[in-house]
Amino acid sequence: MGLGSSLLQPQELVAFKKLPSSVPLDSIEIPEKSENRTRTNFGWLITLGIFVLVFIPFMGYTLYHSNIKRIMVGYDQCGNVCGMKNEKFDGISCSGKDMTNLPYLHYTNGHDIHSPRNCVAECPSGTKPVNGVCVSSTSNSDSSVTNGVSSSQIQPDLPVYLNSVVWQTIICALLSILVSMGMLFLFRHATACLVWSIIIICYSAFIIASVAFWVLSASAQNEQQQYNFRYAAIVFTVATIILGIVFIWFRKRIGLVILLLQEATKAVFDMPQLVLIPVFLFFTLALLTAIFVVVTLYVWSAGELVPLNNGQNYYYFRPSSIAIFTLTYNFVIYIWLTQFFIGIQYMTIAGGIAKWYFTREKSYVHSPIATSIYNSFKFHLGTVAMGAWIITMMNIIKTLILSLCKNAIVRAVVRSILEPLEDLIKYLSKNAYIMTALHGQPFVKSGKRAAKILIDNLGNVIAINYIGDFVLGMAKLLIVVITILISMAIFAIAPSAYPDQSNLFPYIFIGIVALISASITFAVFDTTIDSLFICYCEDRLINDGMEKPYYMSRNLMEFIEDSKKVYDKTNN
Secondary structure (H helix, E strand, C coil): CCCCCCCCCCCHHHHHCCCCCCCCHHHCCCCCCHHHCCCCCHHHHHHHHHHHHHHHHHHHHHHHCCCCHHHHCCCCCCCCCCCCECCCCCCCCCCCCECCCCCEEEECCCCCCCCCEEEECCCCCCEEEECCEEEECCCHHHHHHHCCCCHHHCCCCHHHHHHHCHHHHHHHHHHHHHHHHHHHHHHHHCHHHHHHHHHHHHHHHHHHHHHHHHHHHHCCCCHHHHHHHHHHHHHHHHHHHHHHHHHHHCCCCHHHHHHHHHHHHHHHHHCHHHHHHHHHHHHHHHHHHHHHHHHHHHHHCCEEEEECCCCCCCEEEEECHHHHHHHHHHHHHHHHHHHHHHHHHHHHHHHHHHHHHCCCCHHHCCCHHHHHHHHHHHHCHHHHHHHHHHHHHHHHHHHHHHHHCCCHHHHHHHHHHHHHHHHHHHHHHHHHHHHHHHHCCCHHHHHHHHHHHHHHCHHHHHHHHHHHHHHHHHHHHHHHHHHHHHHHHHHHHCCCCCCCCCCCHHHHHHHHHHHHHHHHHHHHHHHHHHHHHHHHHHHHHHCCCCCCCCCCCHHHHHHHHHHHHHHHHHCC
16 A cells, blocks of 8 residues: 555655755645646657658658559569559560550469469459459359249348448447446446446356356367367366455455546546547547558558569569568557557646646636646657657567567467566556656656656555456446347347348447447546556655645545554554
């Protein structure tokens, strides 16, 4: 609980903020006012800008020599793309042909580039054009006539079926938003009941699964089935035991998780604009990912036409060294910018939460989100760029090391080491952003203070991260399950025009939409809880609840008093 010895002393906050030692703690403002902030780690923002600008000429060069149709459609044995006039390559006489009147590519042996492949005006018998390529076709009408089935009984193609259930699918997808909002209201008004229900139900499910797999293992028909069921039973049994130990060990700290969830929902309802931040992030990352994929495809299509070593006069496009460099550069920029935008979300939410937390009359908080956005963009983008680069470098190092590991066991061991390390770096960076949002200090200083606070409260940190994440993860899963169950009822009431057609695509689509809706709704919770916890720790550090009253809610105060009583009993 951090009630005993501490790595941090209250007076250290004065030195951390570079204030005169005579400044009393109760005069320190959290979060720092905009007029008292300065730009932090600005050089890293400039570095990010230069990094992106340097990429532009490489991208332009490769895009000039690219042709996306080489990937999307393919090319003949001389590198000519069907349906267009092609570029002539020096030393290759069969290249540069005008294939405008030959729009389809025909492979004589599947999609093997070592076999003859030619552009044709029409697809040969037994094939049909699909996206410019002749693929083998089978006639459904022949088989249906042979089996005496009328055309009205033929199962429709997927697009036809999906078109027949489009309005049901849209209604079910929109219902996922209502289910997410309903879950949010439950967290607001019945937090303790919901958290304990999720924990008990999920733990019961693990127990039932363990027993079921042991029973199935005992009644298996053959050795392979027995092995599979026994393996699953062991995995679920071990997981059940570990979860039981975790829940028992942290049973008293679950109270803090519940209180922080209550405070988080209260903050979200007081500042509903918070929910819009993950929405903007989602669309920003979707656009960034789309650009990354398109650029990657275009760059990959830019290559040198070289002969195949198959004894024939066949050619293929091999990516040039510039194209490979550009692809690598593109990947690094994508990871860096992704982490950069995620970091902006963290800092923006943290600034708004800090403003809300450290205001005694929370109903009179003035523009916390707008102020936080202003501070983040004017003063602290460099800090976010620095943290994002550290995460990017860790990602690159992990990718390089894993690519060098050829043995599957070695790869698994290395992955089990590097992935937790990467998660730790992301977590520390996130808390550095939160600390910067509170105090306006650079990345390294903020990271050090955040690390000391986290170590001081290690037990609570573990409980919040593991139990809190588990509860939120199960809540998201519950939203998906409820949405799909409602969808099944709607499809039963309003069936498709083809009731005999059993298709999972609508349910998959609805499930994905429900997961996205749940993730966006609860994305703000994760950062809100972490921000509240840092605010809670700073509040406890600089205030005593008597002469200097806490900013925290009465429930949190009572939790601290109860924790102090338990701590005093165990030490007397």
